[in-house]
Structures are given as structure tokens and as C-alpha cells.
Amino acid sequence: MSRTAPEAVDAVVLRWVAFGETSQIVHLATAERGRVAALAKGSLRPGSACQGGLSTGVRGAAVLRKRRGDLDLLTSFRLEHVHDGLAQDLDRWHAALYVLELLRAWMHPDLPAPELYAAGTTALALLDRAPADQLAGWVVWFEARALAASGHRPVIDACAACGTHDGSALWFHPGAGGLVHGACRPPGEARRLAPGDHDVLARLYTARLGDLAREPLGDRAVAAARGMHDLFVPWVLERRPRLLASVPRPGVTVR
Numbered sequence: 228m229s230r231t232a233p234e235a236v237d238a239v240v241l242r243w244v245a246f247g248e249t250s251q252i253v254h255l256a257t258a259e260r261g262r263v264a265a266l267a268k269g270s271l272r273p274g275s276a277c278q279g280g281l282s283t284g285v286r287g288a289a290v291l292r293k294r295r296g297d298l299d300l301l302t303s304f305r306l307e308h309v310h311d312g313l314a315q316d317l318d319r320w321h322a323a324l325y326v327l328e329l330l331r332a333w334m335h336p337d338l339p340a341p342e343l344y345a346a347g348t349t350a351l352a353l354l355d356r357a358p359a360d361q362l363a364g365w366v367v368w369f370e371a372r373a374l375a376a377s378g379h380r381p382v383i384d385a386c387a388a389c390g391t392h393d394g395s396a397l398w399f400h401p402g403a404g405g406l407v408h409g410a411c412r413p414p415g416e417a418r419r420l421a422p423g424d425h426d427v428l429a430r431l432y433t434a435r436l437g438d439l440a441r442e443p444l445g446d447r448a449v450a451a452a453r454g455m456h457d458l459f460v461p462w463v464l465e466r467r468p469r470l471l472a473s474v475p476r477p478g479v480t481v482r
């Protein structure tokens with residue numbers, strides 16, 4: 228039996244904790260294996276194969292060795308995207324931590340998650356560099372892609388209760404799974420759509436990234452999407468994300 232060197236996988240550091248004096252336990256997001264917990268032995272030593280330690284939010288090529296019933300071993304990590312813009316601005320940092328929190332919640336060990344991973348890495352790159360007034364818009368874009376990738380895309384082209392496609396379902400109802408008619412609305416928390424909100428949701432959930440980058444959602448549109456995701460993301464997660472209160476909101480900057 229021949230032993231081949233393990234291949235490097237593209238990975239984002241979701242979080243880490245120190246282990247002993249010089250090592251780290253890291254949680255990684257990957258496309259191929261979902262969420263991976265690994266021990267990086269000696270990673271905090273200068274000149275280590277993990278370049279002196281792994282930081283939250285960085286992306287790179289991870290070489291992992293699987294161990295039965297235990298943490299993987301992270302034998303090296305070659306940094307490819309430092310995302311140094313994130314640490315220089317509180318809004319960017321909070322937005323990135325929120326993205327990492329949702330990735331951690333929606334990824335599972337040993338379950339490939341290529342679409343969710345792509346949404347996360349794209350969001351981190353955008354939050355690192357995008358103009359400050361577009362951060363809130365990229366957070367709702369990420370939530371939309373992440374919800375869809377994890378099987379929670381809300382119904383927006385019909386009434387989620389009666390199934391009618393007449394474009395007149397004007398309440399966003401998390402428990403029903405999307406838009407519902409006033410007459411079909413079950414009990415529970417819901418948000419009434421304002422004129423134009425339906426188009427905002429349709430664009431957010433269907434527009435190509437390039438189109439949104441060329442013509443970003445305006446503040447009013449982002450505020451409408453934010454209001455719906457503020458209800459929907461906690462509903463789907465069955466808890467309120469820890470960092471939801473800190474995400475950038477349109478027209479509001481935290482300094």
C-alpha cells in the first residue's frame with residue numbers, strides 16, 4: 228500500500244483557541260469537507276509550518292491529516308488571503324465575524340458545502356475591500372446565498388401558504404417559509420412588505436453577483452432585506468446569532 232502526501236484544501240479559519248503554550252485548535256470552513264476541527268501542533272512558534280499562528284478570518288491552503296475519532300492534524304497552512312482590511316474597521320470586522328458565525332452554524336463535519344463555502348469566501352473578500360456604504364448590502368447578499376445554499380431559501384415567488392403565484396403575497400412570515408397573503412397568514416411574527424419590497428427580495432435572491440456589484444442595492448432596499456433577515460435568520464437557526472446585533476445596517480455606522 229503506498230502512502231501519498233495529503234493534498235492541501237482551500238480553507239477559512241472560523242475560530243481558534245490556544246492549546247498549550249504553542250499550539251492551536253482551529254475550526255476551518257472548507258468546500259470539500261464542510262467544517263473541520265484540527266490541532267495545529269506548534270503553530271504559534273515563530274517559523275512554524277502555520278506561519279507563526281492562524282488568525283480568525285484568514286484563508287489559505289491547509290494540509291490536514293485525518294485521525295480516527297479525534298481532531299485532524301493541521302500539518303501546514305499557507306496563507307493566501309489575509310483580509311487585512313477586516314481588522315482595520317469595526318464595521319468590516321463585525322460583518323466578517325457574522326459571516327463566520329453563520330458558516331460555522333450551517334456547515335457540518337464531513338459534509339461538502341461548496342456553495343456555502345463559495346458564498347462565505349466571496350463575502351469575506353467583499354467585506355475586506357468594498358466601499359464602507361456597501362457593507363450592509365453585502366451582508367444581506369451573503370445571508371441570501373447562505374440561506375439558499377443550506378436549503379432555507381424563502382418562498383418569494385408565490386404564497387408560501389396557498390401556493391398561488393399572483394404576486395400579491397405581501398407578508399414575510401418566517402414560520403411559513405416566506406411570503407404569504409394577508410388572508411393566508413398563520414399566527415406568529417411577520418413583517419408587512421412595503422411597495423417595492425417584493426422586487427428587492429427577488430433581486431437579492433436571483434441577481435448575479437456582478438450585476439449587484441455594478442448596481443448595488445440602495446439603502447432603502449438593504450433596510451427592507453435587513454428587516455426580513457432579522458426575523459428569518461434567527462427562525463432558521465432556532466437562536467439569535469450572537470453577532471446579529473453588530474452587523475452593519477444601512478445609514479448606521481458603528482464607530
Ligand SMILES: [Zn+2]
Nearest residue numbers: 386389408411
Ligand atoms: Zn395565500
